[in-house]
Amino acid sequence: MFDKLSERLQGVMESLRGRGRLTDENISDTLRQVRMALLEADVALPVVKTFVESIRTKVVGQEIDKSLTPGQTLIRIINDELIALMGAGVRPLNLRAQPPVVILLAGLQGAGKTTSAAKLAKWLKDHERKRVLLASTDVYRPAAILQLERLATQLGIGFYPSDPSKPALTLAREALQEARRSLYEVLIVDTAGRLHVDAEMMAEIRAISAEVMPTETLFVVDSMAGQDAVNAARAFGEALSLTGVVLTKTDGDARGGAALSVRQITGQPILFMGTGEKTDALEPFHAERVVSRMLGMGDVLSLVESVSRNVDREQAEKLARKLKKGKGFDLEDLHEQLLQVQKMGGLSALMDKLPAQFAGKAAAAPQANDKEVRRQVAVIRSMTPGERRYPKTIDASRKRRIAAGSGVPVSEVNRLLKSHMQMQKMMKMMGKGGGLGKMMRAFGGGRFPMG
Structure with a gap:
């Protein structure tokens, strides 16, 4: 993940190592390189401006730690600001509500909602010991319902058999009734996506949300989607009360802009990241670890x-x-x-x-x-x-x-x-x-x- 961004930022870090002193000139040069690295990674321009100015403010008048060189101090500031940018509000899922806790997944078609629903169910089963029921309201793509059913069977997780001839809202209501009746602790509702944001799609998902009253509404976004992800994040953020973000396909050759931008655009934390195709390739998002990898420092934890x-x-x-x-x-x-x-x-x-x-x-x-x-x-x-x-x-x-x-x-x-x-x-x-x-x-x- 973040291959291109990591490469550029590691180059910036390398140029700073051993700097005996920081001058206005080399600070400006470093920030210019950081700005270019972020823009090339498809980070939204407003996010880039805010981030770079935040670093500049911290650097100006910064008292140098005696145990660090000036270059190391600037590296530390960039590291801290990246963590603040990506990690603000990161928290565990809220599972303390009255069961069944409802988790609603939203996002564009192809973002990986269906596989993320199965991965999240497995994660909750393995790490939180929860009884989970999976349900799909994607009546436009019966194949997506079948895919979720197969994954649920494979993982030994409950599945509500959705009838694609029924309205999506009815399926959501019936799934919630089944979760209550069978004493499931968590209900994960996979919703329909479209290739592009449209009014009909937003009206449907708002109605589903009002019906099931989710504790968590997670925006699922492809980390390789670039500016499309930013536009979708803005639209979904306006239509729904999002509570978090799931980044998918982070194992691909992603530029990383989506991760940095979506957090800022939605105002909600990244909670999980998909790291591969297997059903166990989902991990909680740790900003410190991701930033450490981006800057070439590894992720030993x-x-x-x-x-x-x-x-x-x-x-x-x-x-x-x-x-x-x-x-x-x-x-x-x-x-x-x-x-x-x-x-x-x-x-x-x-x-x-x-x-x-x-x-x-x-x-x-x-x-x-x-x-x-x-x-x-x-x-x-x-x-x-x-x-x-x-x-x-x-x-x-x-x-x-x-x-x-x-x-x-x-x-x-x-x-x-x-x-x-x-x-x-x-x-x-x-x-x-x-x-x-x-x-x-x-x-x-x-x-x-x-x-």
Whole structure:
């Protein structure tokens, strides 16, 4: 997310590092670069003006912290202002109302409302332990109703069977009655979108909102939509009492302008961001973490959360005990580790959370890509259980068979075996010093070893 904006802002940050003093000239030059970076990212002009002037006001007459260089002080101000711009009012969902708590999703067609409804339902089920009922009022696209039903079935979440021959308002009323009757704690209502904002669409969604009286009315917006997102945000903000924003498709090559603009235009906080196509690719919005990634400082907290959520702690402890006893790190163990990486969204998702200097080095490595991980998994799965446990038995003829079975050249098999050998040596060294066990326990429990 924010690829272009991040690239430009990181360039600005780099030019400031080591500056012994700030002058009117280099302050103006920095702010000009920041302004250009924001405009290129499709941030709305009024938002850019307000943001840049806010930085200028903070810089003028700023007392330099003795522990920071002037350049570092300006970096800190830009960081703080970005957090203030994106993070104002960020809060958890309001789930304390009388059940069923109604969450209404609004937005243009193609913004990702239907998938966001399913993702949000799964998030509420997994993280808040709520009984959720999904309902669609999109009578114009029966396929959208079918899609939501399939997702609900797949996730084990309640679904109200919407009849597209009925008016949208009737469906919303019946879904609320069903949620009350069956004692659901949360009702998520997915509404119809249009390719463009129109009066009929706004009248319908206002009527639905008045009928179900939602606790949360969330505006779902495609982070790659640019100025269209700004115009839609303004229209929906005027028609409905929005309470928050859900940013979708943030894993795409987004310029990031929507995130910065929509927050200002609607006056409502970004509460969630969709980070991929899978139903668990939704996370609460943390402005500090997003800004840290934008400025190339990484997002270690989200990385640790991802690891602690996805790593099988029992498996990690088992591997640590095995290595401590002096048993080798075999290909079965490597296979398990590769699967854990895939569960965390792949190497690209992990590198996105690393500070720029580390991510850059990792990305430069030929093995640091998700295709390579999938190929390595395929190679290991083409081996017999005995070959996985005893890699030294894999001779030339076995390599040819494994290569044919996994659809890769023999050189790929050799490279995997070489990488495994290097990892085996490293694991052996860590196992002797107890370092691996400490690391595994820390990641499995979601905390860092303190020494």
